[in-house]
Amino acid sequence: MSAVPSRFSTTKAATEREVRGAGGAANPGNQGASAGQAVGLSHAGGPSFSPLYRQIKDLITASLQGGEWKAGEAIPSELDLAARFGVSQGTVRKAVDEMAAENLLVRRQGKGTFVATHAEQKVQYRFLRLMPDEGSQSLERQLLDCKRLRAPAAIAKQLQLRAGDQMVEVRRLLKAQGRPVVLDDIWLPGNLFKGLTTERLNQYRGPFYGLFEAEFGVHMIRAQEKIRALAADAEAAALLQVPLGAPLLSVERLSFTYGDKPVELRRGLYHTESHFYRNELN
Amino acid sequence: MSAVPSRFSTTKAATEREVRGAGGAANPGNQGASAGQAVGLSHAGGPSFSPLYRQIKDLITASLQGGEWKAGEAIPSELDLAARFGVSQGTVRKAVDEMAAENLLVRRQGKGTFVATHAEQKVQYRFLRLMPDEGSQSLERQLLDCKRLRAPAAIAKQLQLRAGDQMVEVRRLLKAQGRPVVLDDIWLPGNLFKGLTTERLNQYRGPFYGLFEAEFGVHMIRAQEKIRALAADAEAAALLQVPLGAPLLSVERLSFTYGDKPVELRRGLYHTESHFYRNELN
């Protein structure tokens, strides 16, 4: 490859070598220009160029994905990570900064850096954009159904499964002051959620995504939503206690875990008479 | 105040003094610990503590607001800004990084840093989240009305005006393949948009926000949207060519310029039969 020894490839991250453990000298005579840069490639043949901090980011992400640190736990300090990966604290910092901006990690001054979690947060429902016109959010959950079935083609496709694969379907209501506001249908890959039952869902306090983290090791890290207006059919009208044909917000959400892998499809019907969907544009 | 001379206050930014112009020595004997930090206050009596880079950010924002650099133009290089403000390049970099993350500035390697603009972009409508189910976006505009009126209380309040103040109201359609998809009502403060006429709006190619920047010096930098589902009334049904009572997406947008000042209220009705509102959650 190259005459210059390198710790990290210029294209993709070296997955295993956490080079130069404790005891080694701190890369003398090579400061300023980083080892990764010194290779000086970035010509034809690859994704061209990956800076060191991005490779570090990939390594940290891999550890998250591999379950080395669990949701809510602290990851090693910046200095520890710098020693472990054989880079400067500043480079680790830049990697962690980006991951904090993406809500994968949470920094707390004086305490450490923690794996982001959907549970035990101030904001209970991180992905829920529903807001009441007046007052503050306070939602009760009512589980309607939880069953296993074979994936219909349309749903399987979005979850990158084969039609007919095992899958879990959950239906539930969210209520505000006793009135139903959201009707959710949720589809999950069966292989990732073995042992998910009505009881487990009912026992758990807090959002489903907290349960998924704690019990199944599945972290939802981002999601895409497609929003439409549609008229309530008979079933939705009955459950949401609105007239047949009443306008409802349809919110179709595809959620992803590490590696951009889709692991949940959700279709919510929102009654937006005294609530609205809030969005911020930048 | 303090025995130690400081270039920037610990609480709020010093607005005028762009300290130590050219020629001055580069802050010898005070590296490592910054001047701002050396003051060492941050106790009772204020917003507690504002790091240097944030004060720099405020100064750059003030220059943007004051029109020193216009939309699409380059701002001075990082080294120039560092010299101008009497700080290191790294501190300017951190300030600019944040402003780039907020879409106030756009960095282009090798070329410079530019003031973000709604005009002449790849993405024509930066704030529009409407997506076609199939194919790619291609929208025609049709201006329906543009008139001056006295602000109704409800609208005035959101724009922080007094009821009865002069205001401009615009109504327009967006069409895809000849079919109406969006009906927008737009309200603007009259004092900021003197001389805005039907002709000006029709002449201008590109999004309204581009026109607002170029002709009136008003930059929309962020917005909040409230989304609901509602049934089409007679007027909306006629204009959007849908049946009376058809479900529509109502998108109420409040847009802000520098200093979190609201400068536009917009109410859009979206026909979401072959389009949807796209959102990303993190």
Place this chain on the structure above:
DNA sequence: AAGTGGTCTAGACCACTCT
């Protein structure tokens, strides 16, 4: 007091753009 993240600086070199 020790450990963590947060800020600031200075200097080196790399990648990209334009002349």
Place this chain on the structure above:
DNA sequence: GAGTGGTCTAGACCACTTG
């Protein structure tokens, strides 16, 4: 080649949390 932003390092000190 000169100028711009992009990456990486090293070191100092500040702010915050915990023992």
